[in-house]
Amino acid sequence: MDDTEAFDHIQNLGSDAPDLNLFVQRLITAQLDDPSLVLSHRNLLLEYGDCISPAEQGLLLLHALGGNDIPLDLLKCAKIPMRRWTNEGEIQSITASDFGFNAELIGLLSSDERLAELGQRPEVMQQALEDGTIIWSLSPESQKDLSHRLTPQTTEDWATTALRLLCFACPPCYEGKVNWALPLKKAIWNLLDKATNQKRLPSSLRACVIxxxxxxxxxxxxAIRLAAVERAKSLLRKNMSFYYQASVTLFESIISRIDGNFQRSEALIADFLAADHEGNTRSDNALRGRLHISNIENKIHRYDQGVASTIYNWEGIHPLSTFEIEVTRRLQGVAAKFFHSIGDFKTTRASLEQHLWLNSTMPIRPNTRLLIVTRLAEIHCELHEYEKALEIIQVELDGMTARKGRPFRRLSMARAEGYIGLGRLDDATTVLQELISVEPPELDDLNDQVLRVRRLILSARIHHEDNNFPEALQHWQLTGQMIDSLSIFKSRHGWTLAIVHLSMAHAHIALGNEDLARQTWNAGVEIAMRERFEYVFPVLATTWLHKIVGEIHEVKGWPLRVMLPGGKSDLTWL
Known part of the structure; x- marks a missing residue:
């Protein structure tokens, strides 16, 4: 039978004939798989992928991704369209096919059955991360064999495919609807870090990588945020669009602020805006809003007198795009933060309540709502509206499934604050004990440091409120030691050490330790002379400070002057 007769016969079989593609692919693969050859048959995959078993492509993809600790979820991302912002400030979906993946690879990554077959290959080893996330690695022997038998061109082509998959898998920045669990995020970051840590990247993927x-x-x-910003900056080119230029500048500014370098944070934005980059799209306008907000955040931290007059200098173009709506929401939250920073708690409460009301008319991601409710609960505590605080917190807890992460921890601390305000100290203690189990081991940024110190202070206050002064002293000492060990936190919130020393003085007086009381009091006074107190920790610089210092002053008559933010007059006990 010649070729023409064979093809005519195949066509006449009709649609009811069994699909023998996989059988033929495996047959061809078995024929070509000769380990005695210097070069592997896998060098043919990109050009003849439809002729060779899909699992072979899977092995090369795993090898190109580094061969170790590759999350299965990353591979499965190919069947979910990638989401990216358009120039109009809206989200568009892009399929794996449109992004440049071949049909055979898409077929493999989109099929749970085929992926399961790949996972059962002898070359593939399966493990799990601490949260149960499945990761695959290639055996050392297969990695060595692939490295030696692939041509440089094949290696480069598959490295590009692996990088393309990493880009495709990452959710869009700014939208905030998707965030991976931390173990998965760390694992994928490690892969992206290695894949982009090379001198030459495909020019067609440079913007996608950023x-x-x-x-x-x-x-x-x-640590990951800082490394990602530095890598993105190194890949940026002057001819790239405003979106990429502004985004890298924005996150470099934010990272500098988190690291406590407010001057650099503000200078980065000022220099960028002074350069007069062209950017006329709706997306560009939204990014100008994000840059404006970052600048306002810096001014709030510095208690700049011009915040009130400049906070609303940015606005979206009506009708607002989705991106501009997100930025407008963020600006509303920053406005509430400003009023909070100067101790105007009633205006802060009104601003946050309005923020929640506005968001009731538009979808909002759960973590954003959780943050707003938490801040509102904290303000209720400042205004001694403890029952109201617990009421709105309970509504959030009732609808919450995953009780972990930074937003949940902050909500829980507001809950503990409410219980302390009502004298329900046992309930407050229970909340703090639950928090310990979900705290991250790393304290590598200011936000996590603030939450750790805040929990320690709450624990010390509970013992103090319960008149268990020996235990309270131990907790205050532990808190002071922690603050001393956190250089970033101490440089930003050094005033909290004054609270620690003044609280210890109060406890020593209650125990009759006159000399120790005077010693710790003097230490607190010395810090208060150079550090401005703030309202970052609910009730700490208000209700709690007034309680302990007022009682000490009533008994001992010791004087104290405390500097307050927002241009307020100093608080004095003379």
């Missing part, structure tokens, strides 16, 4: 890096710049571990 987009993927921006996702890692946005939140979670400081």
């Amino acid at each position: 987009e993927a890096l921006l996702f890692f710049c946005e939140r979670d571990l400081f």
